[in-house]
Amino acid sequence: MQLDLNLLTVLDALLEEGSVMGAAERLHLSSPAVSRTLGRLRAVTGDDILVRTGHTMVPTPYAVAIREDVHRLVRRAREVLLPVRELNLGELDRVFTIQCHDAPAASVVPVLADRIREQAPGVRLRVLAEHSADTDDLRHGRVDLEIGGGRPHLPEFRSAVLGHDTLVVAMRRGHPAAGGLDLREFAAHPHVLVSRRGRLTAPIDEVLAADGLRRRVIASVATLATALQLVVRSDALVSCTAVLSRPLIDAFGLITRPLPTGSPAAEICCTWHQRYDSDPAHTWLRDQVQAAFEEITA
Secondary structure, rough: OOOOOHHHHHHHHHHHOOHHHHHHHOOOOHHHHHHHHHHEEEEEHHHEEEEEEEEEEOOOOOHHHHHHHHHHHHHHHHHHHHOOOOOOOOOOOEEEEEEOOHHHHHHHHHHHHHEEEEEEEOEEEHHHHHHOOOOOOOOOOOOOOOEEEOOOOOOOOOEEEEEEEEEEEEOOOOOOOOOOOOHHHHHEEEEEEOOOOOOOOOOOHHHHHHHOOEEEEEEEEOOOHHHHHHHHHOEEEEEEEOOHHHHHHHOOEEEEEEOOOOOOOOOEEEEEEEEEOHHHHHHHHHHHHHHHHHHHHH
């Protein structure tokens, strides 16, 4: 038998008000409509629910026994269908998983963690490194937010531009090109590439090729930290973002010089699955990531 769950709402009102008229006023229905629903409830349950005693109606023993359960069910249904969108950060208990390259992990995440600790002490962060290949982690909810360059191509994903970061060339102190370098000198030095896929070329190689130049890539590594470690020990150069990479560049005691190609600033985005569009806590997290990025780029 298929049940009409609207019966629960009327049953709850009848048990709370103790009369057809009172339930009708509470539900903004006519008394005949509530009376008909009471008849249906009696047919479904096999119980009278309310019986007349003089000029009033009293609940049956069955009605008394189920009153709290009915009220709880109706209240829970309202919570499900009419969720509260106000966010209580003081009581928020949640784990957010962010996936990003080690440059934003070293620059954005510490500021983000400070903001979260001040506003929502019950929130914990999990920061995962980028995979060498694309995964379904974002789609299946194993990752809440990705931070990096590039925007998603599939409509199920959402993205927001956090801002832009200029590209620079990192090198050791005392490097022959520390005084500055042009395109030809840039190509003359060995290079280390940062590529999660292990690629040995980058868009800058097309710029070099247009001028009849070609650089020598001595290594392709997955993280900026590894690349900078190689640079510390050689005359190799690493092209990287200026602001997001700054904590790692400073940690290795390196210096930077402008990229001699005039490349446009890199676009930094955060990406999430559309299931989180209306989630207040996730919206708050995205706002904190944006604020953290703006703080370090100010």
